[in-house]
Amino acid sequence: MSHDHAHHDHQHHGSDLSPVEARVRALESLLTEKGYIDPAALDALVELYETKVGPHAGARVVARAWVDPGFRARLLSDATPAIAELGIGGRGGEHMVVVENTSETHNLVVCTLCSCYPWPVLGLPPVWYKAPPYRARAVIDPRGVLAEFGVRLPDTTRIVVWDSTAETRYMVLPMRPAGTEGLSEEDLAALVTRDAMIGTGLPGSVPASPLDSPLEMPA
Amino acid sequence: MSDPSPKAFAAPWEAQVFALVVSLKEAGLFTWTEWAERLGREIRPAGDSERAADYGAWLATLESILAERGVAAAETVAARTAAFLRAAEATPHGQPIRLENDPLYRP
Numbered sequence: 001m002s003h004d005h006a007h008h009d010h011q012h013h014g015s016d017l018s019p020v021e022a023r024v025r026a027l028e029s030l031l032t033e034k035g036y037i038d039p040a041a042l043d044a045l046v047e048l049y050e051t052k053v054g055p056h057a058g059a060r061v062v063a064r065a066w067v068d069p070g071f072r073a074r075l076l077s078d079a080t081p082a083i084a085e086l087g088i089g090g091r092g093g094e095h096m097v098v099v100e101n102t103s104e105t106h107n108l109v110v111c112t113l114c115s116c117y118p119w120p121v122l123g124l125p126p127v128w129y130k131a132p133p134y135r136a137r138a139v140i141d142p143r144g145v146l147a148e149f150g151v152r153l154p155d156t157t158r159i160v161v162w163d164s165t166a167e168t169r170y171m172v173l174p175m176r177p178a179g180t181e182g183l184s185e186e187d188l189a190a191l192v193t194r195d196a197m198i199g200t201g202l203p204g205s206v207p208a209s210p211l212d213s214p215l216e217m218p219a
Numbered sequence: 220m221s222d223p224s225p226k227a228f229a230a231p232w233e234a235q236v237f238a239l240v241v242s243l244k245e246a247g248l249f250t251w252t253e254w255a256e257r258l259g260r261e262i263r264p265a266g267d268s269e270r271a272a273d274y275g276a277w278l279a280t281l282e283s284i285l286a287e288r289g290v291a292a293a294e295t296v297a298a299r300t301a302a303f304l305r306a307a308e309a310t311p312h313g314q315p316i317r318l319e320n321d322p323l324y325r326p
Contacts, residue, residue, distance in 0.1 A: 017307035026299035115272035
């Protein structure tokens with residue numbers, strides 16, 4: 001870049017740092033100086049939650065419960081150790097409870113206090129889960145909230161709302177969709193969405209064509 | 220109401236705030252129960268409507284806990300924030316923003 005170019009091109013010579021970014025940088029540098037945190041450990045945490053932890057883990061749990069009645073029973077009676085059988089667990093999932101949807105009962109999970117969520121199985125919560133409208137309305141008008149998510153249930157289906165806390169974090173075991181008898185556990189997992197495990201959605205339907213099923217990978 | 224993208228963070232600073240809170244919780248500065256209680260209080264300001272429990276609220280909650288525990292006083296954080304803003308202003312675009320770039324920096 002030529003000297004001239006630098007002069008007329010830049011109205012503003014510096015770098016952009018928003019006030020909120022500056023506050024975060026300030027905390028990070030102060031806490032590093034005082035030895036409370038290790039920047040490399042922060043980077044590792046970010047990478048973990050950006051790339052590894054997410055609803056695909058919960059989908060594996062649901063698919064296993066659909067194919068293995070023994071696992072399903074363990075999952076519903078004491079979720080945390082059952083989920084650990086699949087190598088899934090850790091922070092934000094110290095005590096998880098799984099609630100099962102049936103044709104009589106549909107479960108919906110919220111955190112009315114703030115944003116408590118079962119991280120090991122669902123990752124970090126979506127923006128709407130943390131927003132006041134969902135926190136408030138899930139409790140007073142669950143049927144209306146479900147309708148906004150496109151979920152319409154028969155009037156006879158009872159809706160039960162579960163309020164997650166830091167100590168107890170809920171996940172929904174959705175009903176296995178009809179017509180999925182022939183699917184493998186892996187294909188079943190692909191039908192399970194994040195919203196289905198919060199209760200604001202239902203699992204996807206069976207792929208219309210066999211061409212839609214994922215490629216078999218050699219073990 | 221729903222969003223299809225399961226992206227964990229909307230901006231790098233959100234990820235940094237999340238990682239700071241997790242690290243400090245694991246260093247024993249607070250429990251998740253205390254954290255949820257403090258965050259719940261932060262998003263319900265007296266005389267105002269409830270706010271989202273988003274990463275902005277996480278940042279404000281963390282700042283208040285750190286001040287209260289004597290880890291980082293509000294004035295110290297404010298001074299360091301101002302230093303970073305001056306450093307950014309003095310850093311040519313595209314280069315890393317370092318505290319040393321603050322014209323008022325004293326080691």
